Amino acid sequence: MEDGMGIQASGNYWVLESGDAAYAMGVEAGGVLVHTYWGRKLPRLSDYPAAERAKHFSADHVLQLTAQEVTTGEASASDERTLDATIAGGHLRGLVLRFESAEVGDNTLAITLRDADLNLRVVLTYGTLDQRGLFTRALSVINDGEREVKLTRVFTGAFNLPVGGEFAINHLSGRWGDEFRMNRDPMGFGTIQRDSRRVITSHGGVPYFAVDRNEPGLAASEEAGEVWFGTLQWSGNWRLIAERTRDDRGIIHLGLNDHDFAWDLQSGEAFDAPRVVYGYSANGFGAMSRAYHDLIRQDLSPRPNFVAPIVYNSWYATLFDVDQEGQTALADKAAKMGVELFVMDDGWFHGRNTDKAGLGDWWPDEVKFPKGLTPLIDAVKERGMQFGLWIEPEMVNPDSDLYRAHPDWVLHYEGRERSLMRNQSILNMGRVDVQDYLIDIFDRLLTENPIDFIKWDMNRSASEAGWPTHERDAREIWVRYVEGLYRVWGELRARHPNVIWENCCSGGGRVDLGMMALTEQSWTSDNTVPAARLLIQEGYSQLFPANTMAGWATDEERHEYPLDFRFHVSMAGALGVGGNLLDWSDEECSVAAGHLARFKEIRHLVAGGDLYRLRSAHHHAVSAFAYVARDKAEAVLFVFRVHSARLGANPAIRIAGLDPEALYAVEGSDVVRTGRAWAEIGLIPTIKNLQSQILRFTRV
Ligand code: DGJ
Numbered sequence: 001m002e003d004g005m006g007i008q009a010s011g012n013y014w015v016l017e018s019g020d021a022a023y024a025m026g027v028e029a030g031g032v033l034v035h036t037y038w039g040r041k042l043p044r045l046s047d048y049p050a051a052e053r054a055k056h057f058s059a060d061h062v063l064q065l066t067a068q069e070v071t072t073g074e075a076s077a078s079d080e081r082t083l084d085a086t087i088a089g090g091h092l093r094g095l096v097l098r099f100e101s102a103e104v105g106d107n108t109l110a111i112t113l114r115d116a117d118l119n120l121r122v123v124l125t126y127g128t129l130d131q132r133g134l135f136t137r138a139l140s141v142i143n144d145g146e147r148e149v150k151l152t153r154v155f156t157g158a159f160n161l162p163v164g165g166e167f168a169i170n171h172l173s174g175r176w177g178d179e180f181r182m183n184r185d186p187m188g189f190g191t192i193q194r195d196s197r198r199v200i201t202s203h204g205g206v207p208y209f210a211v212d213r214n215e216p217g218l219a220a221s222e223e224a225g226e227v228w229f230g231t232l233q234w235s236g237n238w239r240l241i242a243e244r245t246r247d248d249r250g251i252i253h254l255g256l257n258d259h260d261f262a263w264d265l266q267s268g269e270a271f272d273a274p275r276v277v278y279g280y281s282a283n284g285f286g287a288m289s290r291a292y293h294d295l296i297r298q299d300l301s302p303r304p305n306f307v308a309p310i311v312y313n314s315w316y317a318t319l320f321d322v323d324q325e326g327q328t329a330l331a332d333k334a335a336k337m338g339v340e341l342f343v344m345d346d347g348w349f350h351g352r353n354t355d356k357a358g359l360g361d362w363w364p365d366e367v368k369f370p371k372g373l374t375p376l377i378d379a380v381k382e383r384g385m386q387f388g389l390w391i392e393p394e395m396v397n398p399d400s401d402l403y404r405a406h407p408d409w410v411l412h413y414e415g416r417e418r419s420l421m422r423n424q425s426i427l428n429m430g431r432v433d434v435q436d437y438l439i440d441i442f443d444r445l446l447t448e449n450p451i452d453f454i455k456w457d458m459n460r461s462a463s464e465a466g467w468p469t470h471e472r473d474a475r476e477i478w479v480r481y482v483e484g485l486y487r488v489w490g491e492l493r494a495r496h497p498n499v500i501w502e503n504c505c506s507g508g509g510r511v512d513l514g515m516m517a518l519t520e521q522s523w524t525s526d527n528t529v530p531a532a533r534l535l536i537q538e539g540y541s542q543l544f545p546a547n548t549m550a551g552w553a554t555d556e557e558r559h560e561y562p563l564d565f566r567f568h569v570s571m572a573g574a575l576g577v578g579g580n581l582l583d584w585s586d587e588e589c590s591v592a593a594g595h596l597a598r599f600k601e602i603r604h605l606v607a608g609g610d611l612y613r614l615r616s617a618h619h620h621a622v623s624a625f626a627y628v629a630r631d632k633a634e635a636v637l638f639v640f641r642v643h644s645a646r647l648g649a650n651p652a653i654r655i656a657g658l659d660p661e662a663l664y665a666v667e668g669s670d671v672v673r674t675g676r677a678w679a680e681i682g683l684i685p686t687i688k689n690l691q692s693q694i695l696r697f698t699r700v
Contacts, residue, residue: 007108007128008045012026012099012102013025013051014102014104014111014126015045015048016109016127016128017041017128018130018132018133018134019130019132019133020133020282021040021133021281021282022037022040022041022042023038023135024036024038024048025051026050026051027099028051028052028053030053030098031099032063032099033097033111034052034067034068035068035069036050038159038162038280039162039226040226040280054066054247060076061075061076063075063076064079065247067158067160067163067249067251068158069111069158070082070083070124071083071158072096073093073094074095074096079245080158080241080243080253081155082156082158083122083153083154084151085149085151085265087118087149087150095122096115096116096117098113098116100113100114100121108127108128110124110125110126111123111124111125112124118145118149119143120141120145120265121141121144122139122141122142123139123142124139124157125137125139129277132279132291132294133280133281133288134277134278134279134291135277135279136275136276136277136278137156137157137276138273138274139154139155139272139273140270141154141265141270142269142271143265143268143269143270144267148267149265150262150265151271152258152262153258153261154255154256155254155256155258156232156273156274156275156276157253157254157255159209159252159253161211161228161250161251163248163249166186166187166213166215167213167214168185168186168211169184169192169209169242169252170182170183170184170209170210170212171206171208172206172539172543174204174539175203176203176507176509177203177507177527178525178527178536179507179509179524179525179536179540180511180525180537180540180542181535182542185242186214187211187214187244188244189244189246190243191243191244192242193240193241193242194207194242195240195259196236196239197237197257197260198237199461199462199482200235200461200509201234201236201505201510201515202509202510203505203507206231206543207234207238207240208230208231208232208240208542209252209254211227211228211250212226212228220281220285221285222284222285222286222613222656223283223286223287223612224283226280226281227280227287227288228280229278229280230252230276230278230279231276231277231278231292231512231513231543233274233275233276233513234256234274234513234514235482235512236479236482237257237261238254239253239255240253240254255273255276260478262473263475263479264476285542285613286613289613290610290611292544293544293545293546293610293611296513296516296544296545296548301517302517302518302519303520305608306521306547306548306607307547308550308575308603308607309340309341309386310338310341310600311340311341311342311453311550311552311576311577312334312337312341312342312577313343313455313577313578314327314330314345315345315346315578316528316555316579317581317582318330319346319347320346320354320355321347322345323368323369324368324369324379327379328376330342330580330582331376331379331380331383331385333582333584333589335383335384336589337577337589337593337596338593338596338597339385339577340385340386341386341387342386343388343389343390343455344387345390346457347365347368348364348365348373348389348390349361349362349363349365350362350363350365350400351365351399351400355423356399356423357400358400359395359400360395360397360403360427361400361401362391362393362441373389377449377450377451381450387450388451388453388500388502389451390455391445391455391456391457392456392459393488394429394485395458395460396410397423398420403425408469409427409431409437410425410428411426411462411477412425412466413464413466413468416464416466418463418464419463421461422459424460426460428477429480429481429485429488430470430477430481430483430484431467431484434484435484435487438488439488439492442492443495443496446495452498452499453500453501454502455504456501456503456504458510459505459506465477465478486518490518500520501518501519502523503518503521506526507524507525508523508524508536511540516544519548521550522549524537524550524551524573527556528553528554528556529556529557529561530561530565530569531561533551534569534617534623535617537549537569538616538618538625541611546572546573546611546627547573549573550573550576551569551575551576552570552576552579553566553570553576553577553578554579555578555579555583560690561690562690563588563591564595564691565690565692567592568640568693568694571598571599571602571606572606572638573606574607575596598694605628608630609628609629609635609636610628610629610657611626611627612656614637614653614654614656617640620651621641621642621643621644622641622650622651622653622685622687623639623642624637624653625637625638626697632657632659632675632699634699635655635658635664636696636697637653637655637666637694638692638694639653639687639692639693639695640692641687641689641690642690643689643690650685650686651684652682652684653684653685654679654681655697658678660679662674662675663700664678664697664698664700665698665700666695666696666698667696667697683695
C-alpha cells in the first residue's frame with residue numbers, strides 16, 4: 001500500500017485511508033456490516049473501534065442502535081432505510097442483509113452482502129482517491145433469485161457521524177437566480193431533508209452535505225475545524241436526509257430520490273446506484289473545497305486541467321432576434337475586445353422567433369440564415385475566434401415539426417393534459433428512439449458545421465412524468481431519463497471530442513458531479529448582477545472549481561455597478577462577456593479589452609490554482625479570496641466592496657495559502673513580506689463602495 005492511502009484489512013475489518021482521513025467498517029459476529037469510524041487517520045489498525053453490535057439499553061432492538069453502512073429496515077419498521085423493496089405485492093418489505101465476501105484491491109474494496117431468503121445480492125464498492133482525503137462509494141443490487149423484487153428506495157449509503165457530538169449540516173440551497181445559497185442548520189433530533197423532484201439536480205440545491213461540529217469553539221471555519229462531507233454524482237432527482245436518531249446518533253442518508261420512484265428488479269437483473277464522493281477534512285471547509293476542485297479538474301473533467309477560452313454570448317444582447325448581420329456586428333466588436341470564442345445563443349433554428357416555437361427542429365432557420373450557418377461561422381473565424389452554438393436537446397415546443405411527427409415522444413399521461421412550462425414539453429429521454437434521434441440530429445449539426453463549443457441548455461422541469469408504452473413500472477423514468485441524457489451527451493462527446501461543452505439549466509439548475517464528468521464548464525446562474533453573483537459564486541466554489549464557473553460581464557444593473565467591478569466578478573471564474581456590445585461606447589470597449597488582456601495573464605491561476613476564501617461575501621461588505629499557484633510561486637487576490645456605510649474602514653485581508661517562509665511582493669506596492677506576514681498582517685485594500693481590486697502576488 002502506498003503510504004497514506006489505500007485499504008488496510010484485517011480479517012473482515014477494513015480501513016480506507018486517504019491523506020489524513022480514514023473510514024472504517026467491519027463485520028460483527030452475526031454477519032452485519034457495521035460502521036466503526038470516520039475521521040482523522042489513526043496511527044495503528046488496532047486503534048480503530050471494534051465492529052460489534054450496540055449494547056442493548058432500551059426497548060429498541062440492538063440493530064436499531066447499531067451504526068450500519070446500509071440500513072434496510074431489519075428489526076425495525078420505523079428507521080430510515082438505505083434500501084427498501086417490496087416483494088410479493090407488498091406482503092414482504094425490507095431486506096435482511098448479511099456479509100458474504102469481500103475483495104480488496106489497491107484502492108478499492110468491494111463488499112458483498114446477501115439477503116438469503118430472496119437471494120438478493122448487494123455489492124458495496126468503496127474507493128480511496130489519492131491523498132485528498134476523499135473516498136467513493138457506490139452500491140449495486142443484483143437479483144440472483146427467482147422472485148421479482150420492486151425496489152422502492154435505493155440510496156447509495158448511510159454516512160454515520162462520530163458518536164456523541166452536536167452537529168450542523170451545511171448545504172447549498174436556493175432557487176432560480178439565487179443558486180448555491182449557503183445554509184447551515186443545526187441537526188436537532190429528527191430529520192432535515194433536502195431533495196430534488198424535478199428530474200434535474202435543481203436550482204433548489206446540490207446533493208451535497210458538509211457537517212461540522214455545533215459546539216462552542218468547535219465549529220469549522222475556512223481553514224480550521226473538522227468537516228464530514230459528501231456529494232452524489234448524479235444529475236437528476238436526489239434526496240438527502242440528515243437524521244439525529246433517538247439514541248443520539250447522526251446519520252446522513254444520500255442517494256436517488258424515492259419520491260414517485262420504483263424499479264422492478266427481475267431475476268438476473270442489476271440496479272446500480274450512483275456513487276457518492278465523500279471525505280473528511282481536519283482543516284475546515286477550504287481543504288474540502290480544494291480536494292473537490294482537484295478531483296474535478298484533474299480526474300473527473302473530460303478535459304483535465306481545462307482553461308476556458310473567453311466567450312462572448314449573444315443572449316442578453318439579442319435574445320431570439322439573431323441573424324447574420326446582427327451577430328456579425330457583435331462578433332466584430334467582440335473580436336476587437338480580445339474575445340476568443342463567439343457563441344450564438346437561442347433563436348438560430350427553424351421557426352424560433354419567440355419561446356413559443358421551434359424547439360426540436362435543430363436546423364438553421366431559413367429566414368434568418370438562408371445560407372445556413374456557414375457564412376456566420378466564417379465571419380467569426382475570419383475574426384480569429386472560435387464558434388459556439390446554443391441548443392436545448394431535451395425539449396420540444398408543440399409548435400414544431402418534431403412534435404407534430406412524434407407527439408408521443410414527450411413525458412405524458414395518456415388522456416391527460418400535458419402541462420407546458422415556457423411553452424415547451426419535455427422529451428422522454430428514457431426512450432431509446434428519442435435518444436437515437438437526438439444523437440443523430442446533433443451529430444449531423446456538428447459534422448456539417450465547424451462548431452467548437454456547445455451550450456446545452458435545459459429550461460423546464462418534469463410534470464406528467466408518464467411513459468404509456470413502457471412495459472415495466474413507469475416510475476423508472478426518473479432514473480432512465482438521466483441515464484438517457486448521459487448516453488446522448490456521452491455519445492456526442494465521443495463523436496466530437498474537440499467540442500467544448502457548456503452545461504446550462506436556466507442558469508445553475510443542474511450543476512453536480514455528473515455534469516462535471518461530462519462537460520468543461522457550467523453556466524453558473526442567469527443572475528449576473530455583480531453583488532448577487534458574488535454570493536452565488538462563493539456557494540458554487542464550495543464544491544466546484546473556478547475553471548468550470550462561467551460568468552459573463554453583462555448589462556444587468558449596468559448603471560449601478562462600475563464596469564471594472566462587473567468584469568472583476570466574472571474574472572473569478574471562466575470570464576465571458578454578455579452585454580450588448582453595440583451599445584457600449586469606445587471607451588467602455590477599451591476598458592473591457594484591458595480586462596480581457598489582464599485575465600489572460602492571470603487565468604492560469606484562477607483556473608488551476610488553489611482557492612482560499614478569505615472573507616465571505618455572505619457576512620462582510622468587503623469580501624476576498626485568492627487563487628494560489630500549486631507551487632506557491634504566485635497568487636492572485638480578488639477583493640470586492642459592496643455597499644458599506646462606514647466609508648474608508650476597510651479591513652486587512654489576511655492572505656492564506658502562501659509559503660510562510662518565502663518572500664512575496666504585491667503589485668502596485670514596494671512592500672515585500674514573507675507568506676507568514678501576509679497571512680498575519682494582511683493587506684488593506686484601497687477600495688470604496690462598489691469598487692474591487694485584483695492584485696497579483698509574486699514570490700521574489
Ligand atoms: C436560459 C439560459 O440560462 C440563458 O442563458 C439562455 O440561454 C436562455 N435560456 C435561452 O433561451
